[in-house]
Amino acid sequence: MPAPLVDGGLVAVAAGDAWLAVSDTSWLGVALAAVACAALALRRFLPLAVVLLTLPATVVADLVFAPLAALFALAERSRDRRLPAGCAVLMAAASAAPWPWHDPDSRDRTWTLIQFVYTLAGTAAPVLLGQLVQARRDLSQRLAEIEEAREHERALHAQAVLARERAQLAREMHDVVSHQVSLIAVQAGALQVAAKDTDSREAARTIRSLSVSTLDELRNMVALLRASGGRATELTPQPTLADVRRLVATSGIDAELTGRLPDTVSTPAQRAIYRTVQEALTNVRKHAPGAGATVELWRDGDHVGVTVTNSRPTRPSLPLPGSRQGLVGLRERAEILHGTFASGVTAEGGYEVSLRIPAQPE
Incomplete structure (x- = not known):
């Protein structure tokens, strides 16, 4: 009212x-x-x-x-x-x-006192009721503030989850899609050089051109996703150590796999090792044509790791675009698993990538 x-x-x-x-x-x-x-x-x-x-x-x-x-x-x-x-x-x-x-007598004073006591009980009722209404109003306001805070917390949590999903999506796009498209571009470039008839060379040139454009678009998409992304917990099922040998065999370069790791290594660690090998071999194909590579799996106490080393390239590399996110993603994976990642040029002019992570989650 x-x-x-x-x-x-x-x-x-x-x-x-x-x-x-x-x-x-x-x-x-x-x-x-x-x-x-x-x-x-x-x-x-x-x-x-x-x-x-x-x-x-x-x-x-x-x-x-x-x-x-x-x-x-x-x-x-x-x-x-x-x-x-x-x-x-x-x-x-x-x-x-x-x-x-x-001036009342003693009897009047007694009745006055009795009336005061009864009247006091009556005046106390609205005071207690008013205090109760005030407490109820304060409690309602407090509950509204708590609900507003919870809504804000839920919104922040949703944003954090979205950021992690974007980062994970960006990493998987780079590790999986760019790996395949890079291989297509390299094979198309090789076909363009080796083809003898004009139609085959033109088809190979078109395939390579489309692959390069796709890689460039993929780089922009990955950068956009990473702009709002954060560190992601690896939850999506991915290849494990059992797939590393097939990855090396189908890499399209002269690569050798040495060492062996037990199957008891944690699933996140296996995925990290696989992605490290995949990224390293992709970079060898893109930036070190004609180079050979050695993939070494090793174990050091409670830690496992992989080292991928390639030799000096024997011919100039094709001008393929790079997103510059591959090594960043590998380093992020290592940090998430409380491990270390290192990369750099070797004394012989090649390149080495090394990952060291705990065999089991900490």
Whole structure:
């Protein structure tokens, strides 16, 4: 209901109660009762003043509604519980005090005390009810704040999950798709050089051109995904150590696999080793044509690793675009698994990539 309508209704009810209470009193009682009833219109803004304006009318007349409504308004809005409690005691004393004032005998004093106790119980009710309404309102606001905070937390969690998924998608696109497209481009370039008839050379040139364009677009897509991505937990099933030998055999270069790792190595570690070998061999095909490579699997205590070393290239490399995200992704994988990753040029002019990670999750 609108606040002015509620306030008007309270004033009207208080006026009816006052009309019954002051019908046989003096004009002073009528005036004080009118002030007490009119003051209820200000209970939302000046609750303490309304209580004080109601006190005189309570002394000269048996008002019921106006004092209780004033005490409720004060208790509902006051943060200091001592203030409404003191006003309740004061209101009970004003209601129990004899009027007009005279020197009461012992019997009158006893009945005045009894009336004060009963009146105090009545004035305590709106104070307790007002405090209850205030506590309920505060609790509702607190629950609303908690729900808002939880919604904000859920939104942040959703953004974090999305960022991790984007990073994982970018890494998998680079490791899987670019690996295959790079192989197509290299094979098409070789076919273009080796083809003898014009149609075959033109077809090979077209295939290589499309592959180069695809690699360039893929690089842009990976960069866009990584812009909002973060470190990702490897959850998607990927190739393991059992697929490393086939990867080396089908790499399209002169590569040799040495060493062996047990099958008890953790699944994330196996995926990391596979992706390291895949990325290293892809880079050899792209940037070191004619070079041979050695893939060594090794174990050092509680850690396992792989080292991929290629020799010096024997012919110029094709101008294929690079996303420059491969080694970054391998380093991220190593950090996620609490391992280390290193890469660099060898003394013989080749290139070496090395990964060292725990055999089991830490």
